[in-house]
C-alpha cells in the first residue's frame with residue numbers, strides 16, 4: 267500500500283491501543299521478521315470482525331508475539347476463550363508476559379507445539395479460527411479444522427495473496443507459495459463453505475462454514 271494512503275487510513279480508523287503499540291515496538295526490537303506481526307490496520311479489522319461474530323471459542327494457529335491474539339481477545343465477549351498455538355518455544359516467555367499483563371489474561375490460553383498435533387487435543391465447537399502458521403500446511407490445517415468448526419462459524423486465513431506471488435506460480439516454485447496456491451484452489455472449490463478474499467495487506471480469506 268502507498269505510504270501516504272496507509273498514513274491516511276491509520277489516521278481515520280480506531281487508534282492502536284497503547285498495549286499493542288508497545289507490543290509492536292518490542293516485536294521490532296527483539297524479534298526477527300517483525301513484519302509477521304498483524305499491526306495496526308489488520309489488528310483493528312480482526313477486532314472488528316470478532317465483535318461482529320461474537321464467538322465463544324476462538325482458535326489461532328501461529329501466535330508469534332501475540333498481537334493478533336490480543337486483538338481477538340479484545341473483540342470477544344467476556345466469557346469467551348481463545349486458544350493460540352505457537353511452535354517456537356523461544357517465544358513462550360515473551361508471549362506469556364504480554365498475555366498475563368493484558369486485561370484479557372483469563373480468556374487467553376497459549377499452547378506451545380506443532381499446530382497439527384495440538385489441534386486434535388483442544389476439542390470441537392470453534393466459532394472462529396485464524397490460520398496464520400506454516401504456509402506449507404494451510405490445506406492440512408483447514409481440513410483438520412473444518413469438521414471442528416460450528417455451522418455458521420468462520421475461518422480467517424492470513425497471507426493468502428502471498429505478496430502477489432499467487433499471480434505467478436510458474437516463477438515462484440518455493441514450498442510456501444505452493445502451499446498458499448494449493449490452499450486457495452482447495453477452498454475455492456469447497457462446497458461446504460462460502461468464501462471471500464479481502465485484498466488487505468497480504469490477503470485475508472474469510473470463510474464461512476455452511
Ligand SMILES: C[S@@+](CC[C@H](N)C(=O)[O-])C[C@H]1O[C@@H](n2cnc3c(N)ncnc32)[C@H](O)[C@@H]1O
Nearest residue numbers: 302303304328330333334352353380381399400
Ligand atoms: C505470521 S506469524 C503469526 C503472526 C500473528 N498471528 C500475528 O498476526 O501477530 C506465524 C507464526 O506461526 C508459527 N508457526 C509456524 N509453524 C507452526 C506450527 N506448525 N504450529 C504452530 N505455529 C507455527 C511461527 O513460529 C510464527 O511465529
